[in-house]
Amino acid sequence: MVLRRTVLVCIFSIILIITGCSSGNETEKIKPILYQETIGDLAYEIKLSKNQFELNDEIVVYTKITNQGKQVLTYVSGSTSCPSHAFINVIHQETNDSLAIKPYGPCTSDIAVSHLEPGQTVEDVSTYITQLDSKETSPLGTYDVQVALPPGSTTPWPSVETQIVLTDNH
Numbered sequence: 001m002v003l004r005r006t007v008l009v010c011i012f013s014i015i016l017i018i019t020g021c022s023s024g025n026e027t028e029k030i031k032p033i034l035y036q037e038t039i040g041d042l043a044y045e046i047k048l049s050k051n052q053f054e055l056n057d058e059i060v061v062y063t064k065i066t067n068q069g070k071q072v073l074t075y076v077s078g079s080t081s082c083p084s085h086a087f088i089n090v091i092h093q094e095t096n097d098s099l100a101i102k103p104y105g106p107c108t109s110d111i112a113v114s115h116l117e118p119g120q121t122v123e124d125v126s127t128y129i130t131q132l133d134s135k136e137t138s139p140l141g142t143y144d145v146q147v148a149l150p151p152g153s154t155t156p157w158p159s160v161e162t163q164i165v166l167t168d169n170h
Contacts (some may be wrong), residue, residue, distance in 0.1 A: 035162035041069025044160045052165045059128040066121040075150045077114035082107035085122035089146045102127040140166050
């Protein structure tokens with residue numbers, strides 16, 4: 001009976017060690033990153049597929065912004081054909097270089113204005129490439145992912161940020 005328990009405990013321990021070691025590193029690489037913060041009447045949510053990216057990865061940023069106030073918020077939301085409900089900037093902490101957004105479109109050149117009603121949530125998805133706006137390869141290191149409601153007619157909205165790391169792990 002004691003031998004049977006000992007064997008079961010050993011088998012169970014080996015299974016835990018094997019599954020813990022093999023899935024731990026993979027899980028950390030693909031674990032979604034969720035950042036939430038409320039500033040004033042705006043509740044922000046930033047979701048990333050991971051927090052460490054390699055050169056040539058696409059960095060997809062999912063955002064949600066909720067108006068928790070009592071006033072309607074008005075903002076410029078891009079064009080009618082390519083609306084954008086979040087202003088996102090991915091900036092290298094040391095050089096202040098911004099990553100380039102993945103090209104999409106074609107978009108019209110008109111300017112759309114949107115209204116965020118009390119209790120309403122807007123969602124957006126933007127994809128960035130590990131290339132600077134100047135077409136150079138991005139520097140490695142830590143980047144701030146800054147998110148705000150696009151500017152209104154008179155006041156910029158508060159922004160929130162989280163971080164990602166760009167590495168060259170081959």
